[in-house]
Structure formats: structure tokens, C-alpha cells
Amino acid sequence: MKRKALDVAKFGGTENLGKATYNNYEHEISNIETQSKTKLEDDVGHGGAAIIRRFSFGMNAESFKEKPPTKQELFNYHIKGIEIMLWRDGMKIMTEVQPRIMLEEKKMQYHIFVGARPQKGFILREAPQTLKEVARN
Secondary structure, X not given: OOOOOOOOOOOOOEEEEEEEEEOOEEEEEEEEOOOOOOOHHHOOOOOOOOEEEEEEEEOOHHHHHHOOOOHHHHHHHXXXXXXXXXXXXXXXXXXXXXXXXXXXXXXXXXXXXXXXXXXXOOOOOOOOOOHHHHHHO
């Protein structure tokens, strides 16, 4: 079975905030926003359950300085392990939701966020919540 490769999401609505220097390397700083047509208070929670999972990894400082990988390269390196971890929990990746990657260079780590859903025959252990319910907690 040939799989379609997942692409790491490319954000729109970015605002360039300037540049910063960290460990003698100059980085650009941006603010990223997304707009939704659905207001938080209007979320009634329809459709199937969607789970957002975060996977955190440490950076190899020498490798990142020598040849900084792209977000797509980081994702491609970890996709098999992420799929196995989700499979163990009875879930699979939602291919219609593009993964996101967040770098935390000060902490020397990065996070990969993926959308997931239960596999057929598996039941969620937690009760699904709407965005409104999540925001209240």
C-alpha cells in the first residue's frame, strides 16, 4: 500500500516581529495567527472525535548548529515512531489535519502536534469536549 506523504502545515497570517540573537545565531521572530469562521461560543461539537496529540523531542545542539533541519525533515524523521505510539493507544493520524511543529530553541526541544482519531473498534477513554468546554477548564 502506497501512502501519501503528510506535509507539515504552512501557516498563513504571520507577522514579522524582527530578529533576535541566540548563541551567536540570528533568528527571525514571527507571530502566527489563524482566523476561524466559528466563534468559540458557537461550537456545538458535531462530527467525530478529534484528538490533538503532542510529541516532544530534544534537539541535538551540534546537529542543529551544523545543519539546521527543516520542519518537514523533522516530521519525516519521526512519523513512523508517532504512528506506532498512536497505534498502541488505538488511534491513527487524521490525514486531513496537517501536523504542526513548534521549536523551543531556548529549551533545546521541539514539539510535533498531530490530529488523531480512534481506530475502528476502539473507544475513547476520555469524553470528547467542545472548544468551549476546553476553554473553560
